[in-house]
Amino acid sequence: MRLTFWGAAQQVTGSMAMLTLDDGYQVLIDCGIDMANLSEKDPIYPNxxxxxxxxxxxxxxxxxxxxxxxxKLPNLYKEGYEGQILCTSPTADLSRILLEDSARINQRKLKAYNKKKTKGQSIDHYTFIPDNLYTESDVNNTMNEVVPIQFSRRFNVKPGLWVTFLPAGHLLGAAHIYIEVEENNERKTFLFSGDIGRKDYPLLIDPVEVPQADYVICETTYGNREHTKIVDSAKEIQDVIKRTCIDMPGRLIVPAFSIGRTQAVLFEMHKLFEANKLPPIKVFADSPLAMQSNHIYERYSYLLNKEAKEFKEDNDSLFNFENIEYAQKQNDSKAISNYTEACIIISSSGMLEGGRIQHHIQANMENPYATVLMVGYSAEGTLGARLRDNEGFLRMGSEEHRVHCKIEQTDSFSGHGDVNDLQNFISQQDKNKVTQIFLSHGEEESMIAFKERIENLGYKNVVIPTKGHEFIV
Structure with missing residues (x-):
């Protein structure tokens, strides 16, 4: 068998690995885009x-x-893939709305590309192949091939190949994938971590214990860092709201991924308002995708943790409260800028790469009464990372802006496990039984630090693959 790493190799995004069995059967694990190489002018699918x-x-x-x-799943089908996609039911529903949204973004960028091309204007900065951008119809064709698999069910893909999806935390429906292969009278097992979640994270159940494997593929997003404790997340959000919206008063802007992070932030705010720990400050939830995601979280609330299920039973909803307002249309989003009282704006995307958050940032970047609270990871090269690391100014498009707003960052809402969570995942493997450990989905510095950490625990044959690196397993 061969294991090839086609993405998230010495970088955080673009997860894609291929397991090729001895009979030539090819199993693709994840099919993600490389967010780290996007620029503000690039489309969401540059390659x-x-x-x-x-x-x-x-x-x-x-x-x-x-x-x-x-x-990149729709691209796979456009290029001739005819097989199925196996994942959990929540992953299927969330993937559909994410891919549909991406298709709409791509088509807008393609329209701008064609308009410039028709007028004879420069198109040198466009790095995509126009024919490879997919449509909502392509997404629909892709999602028709999804086969939902229950958590913890050992599913027989074909003779000699079994797959089990195990709860990973991180996101509703997220899974570790355990693969069992029997070929040539030999049995080998593979454990793909996906993105490892955290214990006691808002809404989500804890990652489950994983079985012993011969080969482990482990993400390392926070392989050299410890997070703020989850128990501090509510206090942290309460404190920043008090400083920004009560003491000043001003406006708090929270860039958050529409799926996962937004739900965690809204849930914690809902709890604070219900407990009368905050006055009824207006909260604008400005992301149609987040609204769709909220509905999916509510629908699958039986898969959430005990606290979330009990809160929903007591309050009818996880995310809807008296002082929240959802911006449905683009005009509703722009009208938020005219709101003069203290408020909270939660909008996507988390890395600021596209989405409505960009005009909120642009409108408030020079406002000393505004605070931008970064609640998630921003890959190097993204607008979010450049804002986080700004030196008093930030370029957006062709314009350069002074940064007078406050920039704060917290990892207490990160859905990724920290170095201790990653170590716990690896420590479930007997160091005398695991054959090899591959580290992926992390920046080089993080990977090296985590490699040294687990080697000090006695694990051997720990490898950091490069893109295209193929291993005989």
Whole structure:
């Protein structure tokens, strides 16, 4: 068998790995886009071509819905893939709305591209292949091939190949994937971590204990960092709201991924308002995608943790409260700028790469009474990372802006496990039984630190693959 890493190799995004069995059967684990190489002028899919023949892939296994794991699935079908996608039911529903949203974004960018091309204007900064951008129809064709698999069910893909999806935390429906292969009278097992969640995270159940595997593929997003404690997240959000919206008063802007992070932030705010720990400050939830995601979280609330299920039973809803207002249309979003009282604005995307958050940032960047609270990871090169690391100014498009707003950052809402969570995941493997550990989905510094950490625990054959690196397993 061969294991090839086609993405998230020494970087955080673009997860994509291929397991090729001895009989030639190809299993693609995740099919994500590379967010780290996007610029503010680039489309969301800068590289549509695959480094392999899509027609030869036999089955796709999807760990969870985030675009850096799912975002190129329609491209796969456009290039001739005819197989199925196996994932959990929540992952299927969340992937659909994410991919539909991406298709709409791509078509807007394609329209701008064609308009400039028709007028003879420069198109040098466009790095995508126009024919490879997909439509909502392509997304629909893709999602028709999804086969939902229950958590913890051992599913027989074909003779000699079994797959089990295990709850990983991180996001509704997210899974570790355990693969069992029997070939040539030999049995081998593989454990793909996907994105590892955290214990006691808002809404989500804890990651489950995982079985012993011969080969482990582990993400390392926070392989060299510890998070703020989850128990502090509510206090942290309460404090920043008090400083920004009560003591000043001003406006708090929270860039958050529409799926996962927004729900965690809204849930914590809802709890604070219900407990009368905050006055009824207006909260604008400005993301149609987040509203769709809220409905999916409510629908699958039976998969959430005990606190969330009890809160929903007591309050009828996880995310709807008296002082929240959802911005449905673009005009509703722009009208928020005219609101003169203290308020909270939650909008996507979390890395500021597209979405309505950009005009909120642009409108408030020079406002000393505004605070931008970064609640998630921003890959290097993204607008979010540039705002986080700004030196008093920030370029958006062709304009350069002074940064007078306050920039704060917290990792207490990060859905990714920190170095202790990652170590716990690895420590469930007997160091005398695991054959090899591959580290992926992390920046090089993080990977090196985590490699040294687990080697000090006695684990051997720990490898950091490069893109295209193939291993005989």
């Amino acid at each position: 549509s071509a695959f480094p392999f023949d899509a027609t030869l892939v036999n089955v796709v296994l999807l760990t969870h819905a985030h675009l850096d794991h799912s975002g």
